[in-house]
Amino acid sequence: MAPVAHHLRWSLVDIPYDHIEPGRIAGSQDWFYLLAGASFVETLSDLYTRNLREYYRQNATVSAWLGEEWELEELQHGRALREYVLRVWPEFRWDEAYARFVEAYAPLCRCDLLGPTPALEMASRCVVETGTSSFYTMIQHASPEPVLSQLAARIRSDEVHHYKYFLRFFREYQKKERVSRWKVLRELWRRVSEADQEDSYLAVKCAYETSNPGQEFGSGDFSHLRKRMSGWVRKHYPFEMAVKMLLKPVALPPLLNRLMLPLLTRGARLVVAGGQD
Template sequence: MQRPASMASTWNLDRIPLESIDLQQVRCREDLFYLATAASFIESGSDLYTRNLIRYCTGETELVDWLQNRWEPEEMRHGRALSAYVRHVWPKFDWERAFAAFFEDYSRQCTLDEFEPTPGLEMAARCVIETGTATFYQALAEHAAEEPVLAGLASRIRADEIDHYKHFYRYFRQYRAGQPPGRLRVLTALGRRVLEARRGDAECALWHAFTVRQPEAASDKASFQALNARLGQQLKRHYPVTMAVKMLLKPLDLPTALTRAVQGPLIRAARWALR
């Protein structure tokens, strides 16, 4: 990926150069509005998942400390940065009302009942989620290349998500060393979380952005599904398939020779599926 000009600067997620955005060029980009807004909802609601995960992992002092003092603040910072971007570029959009509706919906789905049966397997499942977010933000950075501020914002969040993946993977390995779950159970947990991610939070967030921005179309499910499909197709062109496959295979801890044998066919299959 060619680095946007803004990436060479020293700005960070607490200080975004909103004043340098070409509003006339960006404001008409429906795709960037929906992608940035949906992402801002999910990131801004991440404290609910964190609280649930902390309750689930009570007694795991090191993990709980990291969740409270690193993971949650960084996720919430992503939400603040993305919502600041959306509010600046599209000030007429009622972000607060749309987020409140999303969060009410999301909070009914985000419960402890959705967690894996053991903390170790939940750490593996979290690797799937972090893979999804890291690859999404890489694709968004590529897709938004003509808007360097959003591209830079997405790239910075991607870096955080990769770091989060590394932490969850490390905690998974610690659990695995003490109580090995077996590859089949790990594979089942990974597969279950992949399927949930495909039908979950992103579509919910997009729906609430859609109904507030286009209230006249709120009952038009066909228009929403067409929008969802269109955005998906646009991101697919930039999706980092190789990166995703490598990250998803890692918790299985396959022998090196087997990893090499399956990695290529999986990458080709995934690229074919994304056509």
């Protein structure tokens, strides 16, 4: 296991915020909600880390990495996105909207329900990091504004790095636990099907309702937002990369893996974007 790095690989000063071209993106409410929502979810990482560190407290390497690298990087993602959002939409009351999000989400946060075994929880973390890696890859390519692409590329590389750590931890636990491929698959499926989670919906809802006092944002509005985005999701979501990352913990025999990949990639395209090409 590589030693835990105690410093961040980039910081906000590496992002050329002064070169943002707001005219390219400021007019799009969809981008605003997407990025504000992402900044909230990232900023809430302290809550997730606390629970996860508690769960893995027996494992000094995992616990140290979570506290000294993972949490710091996730929190930095939140700060960097917050800064971007406020540069482009300076009138947005970020702190107020975030407080609203914490209030709405904290009671629903099921992040203390970890497990059912250390290996399977690591497999779940791989799913989460696959989701964030793919999300920021998509943002990087779909962004109409160059500084946002740069920021998304930085965040994306952290997320891939997190995935690799969780995968390594998963493999170490798996040597001891020897969970069956079927159980790993079931756990992955459970997490993938939860991907449409409460947190992103609530994050967008709180951003919307803070910006539009007196107006309510419902699940129908969220579906409309997703429908409007589906064109560029279809175009820019890295489906094959996501499926490859998801399949790694299952460790299928190479031939089966090669056979499954195109099929699952097509399936993922249908599930995520609701259509083919």
